[in-house]
Amino acid sequence: MGGRLTLSQLQHKANDLREDVISMLEAAGSGHSAGALGLADIFAALYFNILNIDPKDPNWSERDIFFLSNGHTVPIQYAAMAESGFFPKEELLTLRKLGSRLQGHPERIKLPGLENTSGPLGSGLSQAAGVAYSFQYLDNAKHRFCYTIMGDGELDEGNVWEAAMFAGKYKLSQLIAFIDRNNIQIDGSTEDVMPLEDLKAKWESFGWYVIEIDGHNIASIIAAANTAKAVTNKPCIIIAHTIPGKGVDFMEYDYRWHGVPPNSEQAKDALQKLRTLDGKIIPGDYAL
Amino acid sequence: MNEYLVNPNLYNDDVAQDTIRGGFGRGLKAAGEKNDKIVALCADLTESTQVHIFREAFPDRFIQTGIAEQNLVAVASGLALVGKIPFASSYAAFNPGRNWEQIKTTIALNEQPVKVVGGHAGIGVGPDGATHQMLEDIALMRVLPNMVVVVPGDAIEAEKATMAIAENGKPSYIRLARVKTPIISTPESPFEIGKAYILREGSDVSLMGTGVMTYQLMVAAKILAEKGISAEVVHVPTIKPLDNDTILASARKTGRVVTAEEAQAAGGFGGAVAELLSEKMPTPLIRIGIQDRYGESGEPAELFEFFGLTGVPIAKKVEDFVHSTAQYHREY
Numbered sequence: 001m002g003g004r005l006t007l008s009q010l011q012h013k014a015n016d017l018r019e020d021v022i023s024m025l026e027a028a029g030s031g032h033s034a035g036a037l038g039l040a041d042i043f044a045a046l047y048f049n050i051l052n053i054d055p056k057d058p059n060w061s062e063r064d065i066f067f068l069s070n071g072h073t074v075p076i077q078y079a080a081m082a083e084s085g086f087f088p089k090e091e092l093l094t095l096r097k098l099g100s101r102l103q104g105h106p107e108r109i110k111l112p113g114l115e116n117t118s119g120p121l122g123s124g125l126s127q128a129a130g131v132a133y134s135f136q137y138l139d140n141a142k143h144r145f146c147y148t149i150m151g152d153g154e155l156d157e158g159n160v161w162e163a164a165m166f167a168g169k170y171k172l173s174q175l176i177a178f179i180d181r182n183n184i185q186i187d188g189s190t191e192d193v194m195p196l197e198d199l200k201a202k203w204e205s206f207g208w209y210v211i212e213i214d215g216h217n218i219a220s221i222i223a224a225a226n227t228a229k230a231v232t233n234k235p236c237i238i239i240a241h242t243i244p245g246k247g248v249d250f251m252e253y254d255y256r257w258h259g260v261p262p263n264s265e266q267a268k269d270a271l272q273k274l275r276t277l278d279g280k281i282i283p284g285d286y287a288l
Numbered sequence: 289m290n291e292y293l294v295n296p297n298l299y300n301d302d303v304a305q306d307t308i309r310g311g312f313g314r315g316l317k318a319a320g321e322k323n324d325k326i327v328a329l330c331a332d333l334t335e336s337t338q339v340h341i342f343r344e345a346f347p348d349r350f351i352q353t354g355i356a357e358q359n360l361v362a363v364a365s366g367l368a369l370v371g372k373i374p375f376a377s378s379y380a381a382f383n384p385g386r387n388w389e390q391i392k393t394t395i396a397l398n399e400q401p402v403k404v405v406g407g408h409a410g411i412g413v414g415p416d417g418a419t420h421q422m423l424e425d426i427a428l429m430r431v432l433p434n435m436v437v438v439v440p441g442d443a444i445e446a447e448k449a450t451m452a453i454a455e456n457g458k459p460s461y462i463r464l465a466r467v468k469t470p471i472i473s474t475p476e477s478p479f480e481i482g483k484a485y486i487l488r489e490g491s492d493v494s495l496m497g498t499g500v501m502t503y504q505l506m507v508a509a510k511i512l513a514e515k516g517i518s519a520e521v522v523h524v525p526t527i528k529p530l531d532n533d534t535i536l537a538s539a540r541k542t543g544r545v546v547t548a549e550e551a552q553a554a555g556g557f558g559g560a561v562a563e564l565l566s567e568k569m570p571t572p573l574i575r576i577g578i579q580d581r582y583g584e585s586g587e588p589a590e591l592f593e594f595f596g597l598t599g600v601p602i603a604k605k606v607e608d609f610v611h612s613t614a615q616y617h618r619e620y
Binding site: 065067107108109115116117118119120122123126127128129130131132133134135137138139146158159162163165166169 | 398
């Protein structure tokens, strides 16, 4: 890929992704707002810095693999893919429409560059573990990494903990998983619906190296990924504390925005706030 | 008509017997010798699924997942993404019984060529009882778009079927029985995914069987012949894609159809044939199998008798059917 973006450019890119998401969800008339906005900084870091991928050659044989496990947040992935050149940005507005390659939840066979099909929660970590196992034990591909993002509510699923045991057993050091720790799920706060804490201790007890970060600090996101890549005897989990709806003040922290899109008035308001940054995102001007 | 070589000793009292799972185990090793992309995963049942044969030959290509069937198939999906051909094995009661959604989303919809191996299927699992006697797997798997469903009729065919699905590039399910069952084919008999085979020609009724039931239909056909009823026996080792041409041609010829499976008669192989016939060529049909109930403990042979899945009760049922039902198509 071309030259890396500066931290300031990455922060602006995250904001562009948020604007894309608002426009897409408004056009679609359905979809999940909060999680997609909350993941914008992580997706900017992944697609414009961390992932070793080639948008012009989505099946490049040496690429890193990324699985979105909580598929309902896929609008932010589509935005990152379009902004990085996997497909034309105009196509973003076809989200959830009949005939679109941008399905409501991601389908690998529909869109080159997607690596999995997800939506039903809990299986992305297993799929990522399969890839990481192959890299480490079957392919002798030490230079390749497999990344996944899970929601925190998703951790209610038993399948996640089956995968956690598996990756811990095989010390899958090329597996790097993010948890979007935004504390909400559909029915309310994660700690009310089904408490997850002590999350760090849980993962450590399964044999994982755990890093906790501010999921909106792009420098921290990139630093955590670099640390995770340097850990060679364990899989790594990055617990990224995020604000659901980040960047749009009337959506922030409100679980009711989990599964709904903005209407046109709300979208206009949201885009206005994002374009002025509204004091929420302060771009730095120093290079990484 | 698809030529088939039936075991010449099939009607002998000392007909050779072997386990279908054993045939699978040998087939998996043979497939592994031909293609180093093949890997095997197992959920803590490596010997009883016969995957240990592969494990001993290729220890570096065997992955133990523990008793975690959801993880078993989703890990396999990830392995397939990066070019492997994974065989994910457990008992059918759990695989696909426990993990059907992961199979649908991460394998079938995702079009990954994972091979789901359902061992110890049917009432033939015996004394373990209803929880372990998987009777719904054929129905569960054949309704998944993109999924190939294979139910071998004996150990020899299981070996061939395993090697065939290893190279078909598609999501596939193979159903295996635990106990030794009679050998119906020969090493020279053909096996092709999607093909049904005429094992015995007849003109009064078509007996269509899958898995171990084809042998029982052959026994029934011999009894029926002694009573002057000419039964055609069609062996259908692939449930999906179904060999519509062979099934319809036989139904057209005889005008009466009987299906048999060691599984729920509803939704499974009998269901598939009923759907085909009712849309393309309505034909009087009876479906032999488990009739909307669960299994129970007992020795496999006792259970086959108890559920009426052996040659004698099948022959009686078919005789009644033939005598009470006109040959539909011949009346046009």
